[in-house]
Amino acid sequence: MNNNYDKIANYxxxxxxxxxFRSQLNAQINQLHFIKKNSKVLIVGGGTGWILEELAKLCSEGLRIIYVEISAKMIALSQKRSYKNNTVEFINLGIEDFATDEDFDIILTPFLFDNFPQQRAIKVFEQLNGYLKNGALWFLVDFSLQKKKGKWWKWLLLKSMYRFFKLLGIVEANRLTDMNPYFLKRNYQIVEERLYYGGFITATIFKK
Structure with missing residues (x-):
């Protein structure tokens, strides 16, 4: 199944x-303080679920979290996490098969869009955009080739990653899609942007 990390969930x-090192972790947790108590949160592609414990450190109760993850093994690992008195609904689906009438205060998409070819990435973006309230926040964390410094090693590392995941039959994308233009086209504003791992990882908070 495309973009399903069952094969390496435990590792x-x-x-x-x-x-x-800690770059992927730090890119996802350093901006969580923007999330307010009693927020309704949509997490797409949360992996092993450690982010739930980080959210619980900031808000031990009051969060309502919808956790959408295509990997059944990742869901099983996530369900074992301690999320204290927050409410978490686990949904084992690919995001394109997920549908809801709810709207959210926060959307988190950690390293999601690098899995998709461009057209599917745009489709998923538009889908999620429809779930986010006006004035709400979208936390985008992903790889980036936009900064010129060190671009050669970033390109080489990214190519190696795609090749590795292709060998495992996991990821369907062959190249990275820059999502920023689609956010800006929809008039999102950048609240904060942080760079990690020499600028190869970018964590951006967009306000709708």
Whole structure:
């Protein structure tokens, strides 16, 4: 199944830290303080669910979280996390098969769009845009080739990553889609942007 990390679910966090140390982790947690108590949160592609514990450190109660993840093994690992008195609904689906009438105060998409070819990435963006309230926040964390400094090694590393995941039959994309133009086209404003791992990882908070 495309973009399903079942094969490496038990090793994903270890592999991530071997390559990126704490950069992927820090890129996802350093801006969580923008999330207010009693927010309704949509997390798409949350992986092993450690982000739930980080959210619980900031808000031990009051969050209502919808957790959409295509990997059944990732869901199983996530369900074992301690999220204290927050409410979490786990949904084992690919995001394109998920539908809801609810709207959200926060959307988190950690390393989601790098999985998709451009047209599917745009389709998922438009879908999620429809779930976010006006004035609400979207936390986009992903790889980036937009900064010129060190672009050669970033390109080489990204190419190696795609090749590795292709060999495992996991990821369908062959190249990275820059999502910023689609946010700006929809008149999102950048609240904060932080760079990690020499600018290869970008964490951006967009306000709708």
């Amino acid at each position: 994903y966090d270890t592999l991530s830290r071997l390559v990126f």
